[in-house]
Amino acid sequence: MIDIQKLVRDLNTVRSKSPLIHNITNYVVMNNTANGLLAIGASPVMAHSLEEVAEMASIASALVINIGTLEPEWVKAMLTAGKTALKKNTPIVFDPVGAGATSYRTKVCKQIIEECKPSVIRGNASEIMALWNANVQTKGVDSTDSSDSALDSAKALARQTGAVVVVSGQTDYITDGENTRTVENGNPMMARVTGMGCTATAVVAAFAAINGDMLEAATHGMAVMGVAGEIAACKSSGNGSLQVNFLDELYNLDEAAIRNNIKQS
Amino acid sequence: MIDIQKLVRDLNTVRSKSPLIHNITNYVVMNNTANGLLAIGASPVMAHSLEEVAEMASIASALVINIGTLEPEWVKAMLTAGKTALKKNTPIVFDPVGAGATSYRTKVCKQIIEECKPSVIRGNASEIMALWNANVQTKGVDSTDSSDSALDSAKALARQTGAVVVVSGQTDYITDGENTRTVENGNPMMARVTGMGCTATAVVAAFAAINGDMLEAATHGMAVMGVAGEIAACKSSGNGSLQVNFLDELYNLDEAAIRNNIKQS
Amino acid sequence: MIDIQKLVRDLNTVRSKSPLIHNITNYVVMNNTANGLLAIGASPVMAHSLEEVAEMASIASALVINIGTLEPEWVKAMLTAGKTALKKNTPIVFDPVGAGATSYRTKVCKQIIEECKPSVIRGNASEIMALWNANVQTKGVDSTDSSDSALDSAKALARQTGAVVVVSGQTDYITDGENTRTVENGNPMMARVTGMGCTATAVVAAFAAINGDMLEAATHGMAVMGVAGEIAACKSSGNGSLQVNFLDELYNLDEAAIRNNIKQS
Numbered sequence: 001m002i003d004i005q006k007l008v009r010d011l012n013t014v015r016s017k018s019p020l021i022h023n024i025t026n027y028v029v030m031n032n033t034a035n036g037l038l039a040i041g042a043s044p045v046m047a048h049s050l051e052e053v054a055e056m057a058s059i060a061s062a063l064v065i066n067i068g069t070l071e072p073e074w075v076k077a078m079l080t081a082g083k084t085a086l087k088k089n090t091p092i093v094f095d096p097v098g099a100g101a102t103s104y105r106t107k108v109c110k111q112i113i114e115e116c117k118p119s120v121i122r123g124n125a126s127e128i129m130a131l132w133n134a135n136v137q138t139k140g141v142d143s144t145d146s147s148d149s150a151l152d153s154a155k156a157l158a159r160q161t162g163a164v165v166v167v168s169g170q171t172d173y174i175t176d177g178e179n180t181r182t183v184e185n186g187n188p189m190m191a192r193v194t195g196m197g198c199t200a201t202a203v204v205a206a207f208a209a210i211n212g213d214m215l216e217a218a219t220h221g222m223a224v225m226g227v228a229g230e231i232a233a234c235k236s237s238g239n240g241s242l243q244v245n246f247l248d249e250l251y252n253l254d255e256a257a258i259r260n261n262i263k264q265s
Numbered sequence: 266m267i268d269i270q271k272l273v274r275d276l277n278t279v280r281s282k283s284p285l286i287h288n289i290t291n292y293v294v295m296n297n298t299a300n301g302l303l304a305i306g307a308s309p310v311m312a313h314s315l316e317e318v319a320e321m322a323s324i325a326s327a328l329v330i331n332i333g334t335l336e337p338e339w340v341k342a343m344l345t346a347g348k349t350a351l352k353k354n355t356p357i358v359f360d361p362v363g364a365g366a367t368s369y370r371t372k373v374c375k376q377i378i379e380e381c382k383p384s385v386i387r388g389n390a391s392e393i394m395a396l397w398n399a400n401v402q403t404k405g406v407d408s409t410d411s412s413d414s415a416l417d418s419a420k421a422l423a424r425q426t427g428a429v430v431v432v433s434g435q436t437d438y439i440t441d442g443e444n445t446r447t448v449e450n451g452n453p454m455m456a457r458v459t460g461m462g463c464t465a466t467a468v469v470a471a472f473a474a475i476n477g478d479m480l481e482a483a484t485h486g487m488a489v490m491g492v493a494g495e496i497a498a499c500k501s502s503g504n505g506s507l508q509v510n511f512l513d514e515l516y517n518l519d520e521a522a523i524r525n526n527i528k529q530s
Numbered sequence: 531m532i533d534i535q536k537l538v539r540d541l542n543t544v545r546s547k548s549p550l551i552h553n554i555t556n557y558v559v560m561n562n563t564a565n566g567l568l569a570i571g572a573s574p575v576m577a578h579s580l581e582e583v584a585e586m587a588s589i590a591s592a593l594v595i596n597i598g599t600l601e602p603e604w605v606k607a608m609l610t611a612g613k614t615a616l617k618k619n620t621p622i623v624f625d626p627v628g629a630g631a632t633s634y635r636t637k638v639c640k641q642i643i644e645e646c647k648p649s650v651i652r653g654n655a656s657e658i659m660a661l662w663n664a665n666v667q668t669k670g671v672d673s674t675d676s677s678d679s680a681l682d683s684a685k686a687l688a689r690q691t692g693a694v695v696v697v698s699g700q701t702d703y704i705t706d707g708e709n710t711r712t713v714e715n716g717n718p719m720m721a722r723v724t725g726m727g728c729t730a731t732a733v734v735a736a737f738a739a740i741n742g743d744m745l746e747a748a749t750h751g752m753a754v755m756g757v758a759g760e761i762a763a764c765k766s767s768g769n770g771s772l773q774v775n776f777l778d779e780l781y782n783l784d785e786a787a788i789r790n791n792i793k794q795s
Contacts, residue, residue: 020670028295028311030558030599034724039769044724045628045670046558049601052634059631059669069295071314071338073601098310101324102317139324140285140310192516194299194309239304240512247770251722293560293576334560336579336603363575366589367582404589405550405575457781459564459574504569505777 001264002181002223008255010211010220015041019061019209023202024048024078026068026097029195032243033064036199039250040224042206048074053081061209063090064202065116067108068097068141075108082116091208091217094118094163095201100130100138113161119214121157122166122201125150132157142191147171155180164214166204168197172222174215181219184263185226187233193243200225203250227261228253266529267446267488273520275476275485280306284474287325288467289313289343291333291362294460297508298329301464304515305489307471313339318346326474328355329467330381332373333362333406340373347381356473356482359383359428360466365395365403378426384479386422387431387466390415397422407456412436420445429479431469433462437487439480446484449528450491452498458508465490468515492526493518531794532711532753538785540741540750545571549739552590553732554578554608556598556627559725562773563594566729569780570754572736578604583611591739593620594732595646597638598627598671605638612646621738621747624648624693625731630660630668643691649744651687652696652731655680662687672721677701685710694744696734698727702752704745711749714793715756717763723773730755733780757791758783 020043025033030046037044047056050073057063063085065078085092094116096109109131112118123131124143132153138144147169154165158177167173172183190196204221211217232245249257285308290298295311302309312321315338322328328350330343350357359381361374374396377383388396389408397418403409412434419430423442432438437448455461469486476482497510514522550573555563560576567574577586580603587593593615595608615622624646626639639661643651653661654673662683668674677699684695688707697703702713720726734751741747762775779787 018672022670026311027292027557028299031296031561031724034558035769035773038722038724043670043672045631046556046599047628047632048599049634051602052632055632055634056670069311069313072316098312101310102312102320104314104317104320140287140308140321142283142308192303194296194303236513238513238516239300240509240516243300243512244509244770244774247773248766248768251768251770291576292557293564296561334576334578337581363577366575367577367585369579369582369585405552405573405586407548407573457568459561459568501778503778503781504565505774505781508565508777509774 002219002262004258004262006216007220007223008258010207011224013210014206017210018043019206020045020059021062021064021202021205021209022047022056022060023064024081025064025066025198028068029198032195032199033202035247036250037202037206039247040203040206048077050077050080053077054084057081057084058088060090062205063092064205065092065112066095066097066198066201067105068198070108078112079115082112086117091119092116093120093122093201093205093208095198096121096123096127096131098141099123099127101140106130118163119208120164120166120204120218122168122204124168124197128157128165128167129153147173164218166218166222168200172226174219174222176215179215181215182265183222183226184265185223185230185261187230189233189236189239189242190229192239223262224253227258231257231261267484267527269524269527271481272485272488273523275472276489278475279471282475283308284326284471285310285324286327286329286467286470286474287312287321288329289346290329290331290463293333294463297460297464298467300512301515302467302471304512305468305471313342315342315345318342319349322346322349323353325355327470328357329470330357330377331360331362331463331466332370333463335373343377344380347377351382356384357381358385358387358466358470358473360463361386361388361392361396363406364388364392366405371395383428384473385429385431385469385483387433387469389433389462393422393430393432394418412438429483431483431487433465437491439484439487441480444480446480447530448487448491449530450495450526452495454498454504454507455494457504488527489518492523496522496526532749532792534789534792536746537750537753538788540737541754543740544736547740548573549591549736550575550589551592551594551732551735551739552577552586553594554611555594555596555728558598559728562725562729563732565777566780567732567736569777570733570736578607580607580610583607584614587611587614588618590620592735593622594735595622595642596625596627596728596731597635598728600638608642609645612642616647621649622646623650623652623731623735623738625728626651626653626657626661628671629653629657631670636660648693649738650694650696650734650748652698652734654698654727658687658695658697659683677703694748696748696752698730702756704749704752706745709745711745712795713752713756714795715753715760715791717760719763719769719772720759722769753792754783757788761787761791
């Protein structure tokens with residue numbers, strides 16, 4: 001069960017505080033991610049140079065690390081920013097894009113988790129399974145597994161790392177290893193918009209910036225994504241309009257829209 | 266003449282197989298390209314690090330090399346990925362963005378063609394002419410020539426390189442040096458959406474991933490682009506809505522839409 | 531007062547000459563910026579490699595330098611391109627994204643201004659104040675100050691650097707230190723679309739490419755942004771649709787739309 005009052009409270013807090021979210025993310029989604037954060041009311045900044053990531057991370061209210069188009073210099077910056085955030089108790093939300101697709105991605109994911117200790121890890125089923133079981137081979141960056149099949153891996157990963165783990169899919173699972181929340185909203189067309197998962201990671205970071213309970217913050221972020229995405233999908237005839245409508249729905253999301261559309265299992 | 270039955274067969278195969286397309290492309294168009302591939306039913310991945318490009322190329326069904334925002338490290342990755350794909354007989358579709366605009370671009374284009382032996386080269390008239398005749402100076406990345414004027418260069422380039430060469434323009438020409446196909450669909454407004462040519466390159470790669478006949482695959486890719494673009498342009502009042510509507514039309518393209526809109530010369 | 535006849539004359543000149551605008555800009559906005567320039571009728575090219583920036587800058591009609599996602603290699607390219615443009619008297623429009631947010635950004639801004647002598651500097655209030663007074667700390671890349679509060683800094687910066695300085699905000703101020711123009715058009719929702727300021731910088735460059743009077747060119751660029759943005763905002767229900775509608779309005783902007791919508795103080 002999602003407590004709608006708390007969700008609305010957090011949404012209003014994001015909008016009134018407009019927390020600065022520092023993103024070290026991939027080239028493909030930077031524009032969507034920034035617009036997604038602006039839509040929800042947060043203030044995004046993208047900065048990846050070793051010359052400034054520590055300083056930027058130290059003024060941010062949350063840090064997003066997303067390895068979608070990783071390379072060695074960027075990984076160094078992710079680790080530097082991550083360690084700064086860790087030292088300052090600033091929440092880190094980690095998106096292991098394509099974990100399992102190449103050995104480099106899997107290796108970097110492990111390093112980031114070990115050295116930066118993210119507060120939240122959000123991925124699709126294939127990615128979360130690959131993080132837990134190095135023998136899982138994934139195909140590119142799209143999931144080939146259902147989120148249900150990754151729940152055990154998610155719980156084990158959460159217990160091992162201390163992070164809240166989110167598996168996106170038809171049902172989103174949010175778990176700290178002991179307690180598990182679900183979000184039933186969303187629409188399959190969302191998987192056909194590039195970077196929708198990356199935007200989810202950033203939106204989770206906006207909630208983590210203003211709510212210290214990471215299980216609750218991640219659940220609120222995923223609920224907001226699911227509700228806005230589902231409303232937008234109903235108005236969209238393809239992935240082009242869905243990308244646009246999704247931002248508009250996120251921009252306008254309010255208590256009535258949440259109450260009228262949220263699915264509680 | 267385009268055989269519509271074969272085109273529809275290939276479109277359905279792309280959608281059912283969802284081939285993994287590995288893109289080493291430019292910053293400007295990564296988002297559009299990924300969404301274009303998702304719209305047509307393929308699975309895009311962007312990866313450019315030397316640490317992983319060989320591994321990623323080896324699991325992909327086609328490789329896109331696009332030099333739009335090239336730099337030396339990226340060129341190394343293009344060559345590494347290209348040689349891997351060549352060894353595995355994975356089709357490579359090459360987009361020589363801005364060939365002729367600077368000597369660096371022209372030089373890199375020659376190196377990629379020589380070392381990676383792309384299956385398909387797709388460019389605008391100015392780019393194709395610059396590839397064939399090093400003395401042609403182009404202005405930035407937009408074509409200043411008609412596609413007709415580049416046909417002879419395209420045929421000669423095809424004979425020299427063994428690649429199928431595509432010249433985009435009012436009429437698209439697809440040639441292996443001996444046989445030439447044309448696509449008459451499209452709309453001039455498409456040239457006002459950045460990266461429309463780059464998306465064409467990626468869509469051609471999706472067809473090349475599932476049809477070993479490169480002349481046919483490239484023709485099918487360009488036909489799908491032209492038909493979807495033309496329908497979308499009729500619904501659009503500027504380049505903003507065209508970018509969105511184009512993705513929606515590609516997403517929904519079916520046999521009826523193709524039969525009702527394709528122009529056969 | 532904006533002379534509408536001169537503004538329309540310049541808009542028509544941009545469209546007929548389609549000047550090549552060389553952009554060294556940030557990853558987040560490259561797609562929007564390119565589409566914004568195509569919408570207004572200019573020809574954008576993005577190129578950042580040291581191997582080609584001097585050559586590209588030397589064939590361009592204006593150069594945009596935008597430090598949004600700066601790193602040392604890119605800064606080298608900015609300086610090389612900038613010095614080339616300076617030598618050729620090609621106008622440079624500089625966007626000091628996030629000046630004041632980190633010491634690295636502030637330092638690079640000073641270096642670019644000193645070594646490249648931009649013709650126009652365009653930023654939000656926080657950025658312009660940080661450029662003038664190194665003690666101002668800004669929060670990320672969004673302004674926390676009103677444009678009015680930055681006017682004195684803008685004038686002083688213009689006198690010090692010889693550049694026309696533009697402060698974007700509810701009222702846009704354009705000043706050479708002695709003479710100041712204002713643009714009253716626009717809509718607050720524009721600040722919720724990522725890269726709207728970066729697009730303004732690029733559009734100013736398109737006008738600077740065809741009008742040697744930098745105060746006039748910058749005023750015309752900002753007026754066009756404000757009018758198109760204001761019309762688009764009225765048709766938009768969020769930042770998703772605003773990004774799309776803005777490009778369409780820019781694409782279709784004509785004398786009637788300007789006359790009917792421009793606000794003169």
